[in-house]
Amino acid sequence: MDAAFAQQYDLIRGARAALLRYCATLSPAHFVAPVAGFNHSSIRDLLVHVAECYQAWLGEVGLGRPLARRPPEQAPDVAAVRALFAAVDALVAEFRQKFAGQWLTTQRFASPRHPAPLLLSPLQLFTHVITHEFHHKGQCLSMSRQLGYVPVDTDVIRT
Template structure:
């Protein structure tokens, strides 16, 4: 099953590469412009948030490590965000290797702001982070439309 999940994540990475290539054509000021309709977040902010979510659930929670969360301002452009996602790819690879063969085994995990451990499976965590990324990908494309751009097709299956 690890091979299947790795193949699935490769599809996620491919869709992300299309999104990042699209974001690279945005004016730098638009990439970091806060939009009121999106809680004054920028496209850059949502991309960084997406990577931070992978780190939070797969590394800090599932593996019990303590990595500081990335600060949006330290990623001034798409190239820097791309490097952040290269690190994210390493986090995913570590998660996939660590939980090989244990995908549906519930584990008691400490989650910040929760007094009691939460029972979660490695598969649930993996599914959560990739669907979370796609949720924000849709928001990013809507944000770009509000800024006057015509979004490209960033689906896994592009036509």
């Protein structure tokens, strides 16, 4: 299962890279522009939120690290967002190493947002963050369409 985990995350990284390549084609002003239909969040804001979700669930809950929240303005462009995801990649590697061979083992995980420990498997934590990423990836593409762009294929299997 450890090899499958690594292969799956490589597929996710490929889809993310396609999205970030596309984001680099947007005007810098549109990348950070609030979109009314999305609670006045920007594409950049959602991408920073996705990176923070990995940090919260895998880092804070899974690995017991304190969460250092950063305002989206600290990632002013696609290059800065790529750097956030490089840190996410390192975090995922550490999470994978810690839980190797234990993916399906239910454990107690402390979360500052929940009064009692959560009974979860590491696979549940990982699945949560990747599905969350893909949900917001779709929103980013919809936002770009509202800003006048034609989104590209950013699926895991791109045609």
